[in-house]
Amino acid sequence: MDPVIVVGAGPVGLTLALALARHSVPTVILDEGPGKDEQRPARTAVLREDTAELVERLAGHSFGDADTGARWTGWRSMRRKQVTRELTFSDELPSPLHVPQHVLTGALRAAIAEERLVKIAVESKLDALEQDASGLTAHTRGPKDTWWRGSYLVGCDGPRSTVRKLLDVRFPGRTAVERHAVATLRTELPWPGEALLHRSPPWRDGGAEVTARPLADDGWRIDWLLPPRGELVTPDALVARIRETLAGWCGGATPSYELLDTGVHTVHHRLARRWRVGRAFLAGDAAHLLGALGTQGLDEGLRDADNLAWKLALAWHHGPRPALLDSYQAERRAVVAARLRAADQVLPGLRGGKGLRAYVPGAARGQDTLLMNGHVGNGQLGAPGAYADSPLAPESSDSVVAVDTAQGGPVTDVGVTAPDGSFVRLRDRLGRGRLLVVLVAPGTVVWERRHWMTAGVMPRLAAAVTALPHPAELLVAEAYPGAAAHTVLLVRPDGHLVTTLGGVRPAELYAAAEAALGMAAEGRRRARATGADGGRGTDDASTGSADGASGSADSTSGGPVGAPGSPPDGPSGKAAGSTPNKAASTAPTSGNGGAEAPGVPPGNDRPTG
C-alpha cells in the first residue's frame, strides 16, 4: 500500500502525519517551504485541553513550561474601569495552553525527525493531482519536478489550499470578519498569568476591545480589535497604542517592555463545501477559516487531524471503508459549521453597536460571557464539539444510560487502571488504533493485581471485549462524571464517546462498536444501493462518486482519471506504485509499513461484517 500524502507541513499536516504514524501508517509530507518555520512570536495559538494533550502526546513534549508555552491561571473581563467577570481555571474548566506557533511546529518537526514512518519533502510545491481507482498521483514543482504516488492524500495546505482548488471545491464565506493588530512583547502586567479582555478601555484611542494573553517567559500577546473597514495601523501608531495601553493598565506610566513581534491577524469565516473528494481530503485552514470572538481555527484543525487519522488508518490497513471515511466530513464539517453559525449569530449584537438585547437577555453581562466563552473554551463558541448526529452513532437502546458526557462528545480525562494493573490517564490510551472499553467500578483502586481480570464482572466484560469486531482495550475507572457503578463506556480512538451501557451487555457493546467503525453505516448504504439499483450492488462507490467529479472513492468500479505523463527518466508515478520518482531515498516505501510500530496491537484482525 502506498503512503498517505499530506500536503503542507503546517501544524495540522505535521500533527496528522504523526497521528498516522502512531497508527502504523506511513506518510510523505510535501511542503513548498524550506523545512524550517519562521520565528513569528505574534503568531500564537490557544489550544484547549483536548488539542494541547493531543499535540503533547504526539510530540512527546510537554508545553507550558517557562520556555515553551503558558497555561493561563485565570481570566478576567473588564469594561471601562470595571472588572466584570473573573474566572479561575480548574478541573471542570482546564486552563488553555498558549504557545507560539513556531514552538508548536518545532516540537512536531522534532518528533517527526525521529519517526521513520514520516518523510518530509521540502521545496516541493504541489501543482497537479490525479485520482484513480487505487490511489492518487501528485506532482510537485521545486528544485526537482517529481511525481508522487499515494493511497490517500490530505490537503493541509492552508487557507489558499492548492488541493482544494485542484479538487474544485468551493470555499464560501465572509472576508475580514474581524481584524486585529497584534503585538507580542515581554513586560510585567499587574495580573501575571491571567488573560484579560478589556472592552472600551477608558483612555484616548483605546479602541473597542483589547486582549492581553500570557505567553511563557513574561511574554504577552496583545490584540487590538480594529474597525471593520479602517486603515491598517502604521508601525508608529502601533507603538503609540502599545505605550498607551500598557500605561492604562499599569496606573498611568508605561512600564518597560521588549517588543518581540507585531502583525495583523485578519479573521475570515469560510467553510469548504466538501472535505472529501474520493481519496483526497481537506483539513485545517484548507477546510475552514474561523477566529472571530476568540474562536480558535488551529484548535479545530488539530481536531480534524485527530478525527481523520484513525479512520484513514483503518482504511489503509483493512481496505476500503467509504462510510467511515465519509463520516470525517459529516462529523467535522458539522461541528465547525455550528461554531461559525454561533459566532455569526452573536457578532452583529457584539460588534454592530446595537447592544445584545436582541440576542441575549442580560445585555452587557451576557456579552461579556459570550466573549469570554470563545477565549476560554466554553459553550458554543469554545467547547470542543460533540458528533451528535454522526453516521457512526449507534442505534438507541434501552441499555444506554446517561453520563455527563454527551454521546459523541470528547470523554473526560479520568484516571484508569490498565490491564497490567498500572494506573494511567484515559487520554494516554487514545490514538493507538484501538477502541477503549471503560468499566466504572468504584473501589477497584484497592483490588489486588493478581485478582484483576478475575474479579466481579470482569471476566464477562473481558470476553465481550475480546469478541468485538476490532481490537479494544479494557480499562477500569474508579469514577466517571455522572456515571453509576458498572456503567460501561465505549470510546473511539480519538477520544469521542460512542455509548454508555448500564452493565455488561455484550450484544449492545458489539453493535455500538460496529456502528463506531462505520460497519453499520456501510450496511445501510449497501442496503440502500441494493434497493436503488435493482440488486446490482455498487460496492462502496456511493460517497466518493456521489461526491462527483474527480473521485471514485475507494471503489474499483469508478473509472480512473487520466494518467499524468511519466517523467522522462523514470517510471510513471502511477506505474511505479510506491516511490516518488527521483526521490526514492526520501520517500517511504509502500507496504504495510512498520508492522512492529506501536499503533496496531498484535492480533489486529480485520473487522468483519
Ligand SMILES: Cc1cc2nc3c(=O)[nH]c(=O)nc-3n(C[C@H](O)[C@H](O)[C@H](O)COP(=O)(O)OP(=O)(O)OC[C@H]3O[C@@H](n4cnc5c(N)ncnc54)[C@H](O)[C@@H]3O)c2cc1C
Ligand atoms: C499573526 C497571526 C496570528 C494568528 N493567531 C491565531 C490564533 O490566535 N489562533 C488560531 O487558531 N490561529 C491563529 N492564526 C492562524 C493560524 O496560524 C492558522 O490557523 C494555522 O497556521 C493553520 O494551520 P494549517 O496547518 O491548517 O495551515 P498553515 O499553517 O497555513 O500551513 C500550510 C502549509 O502548507 C504549505 N503549502 C501551501 N501550499 C502548498 C502547496 N501547493 N504545496 C506544498 N505545500 C504547500 C505551506 O508551506 C505551509 O507549510 C494566526 C495567524 C497569524 C498570521
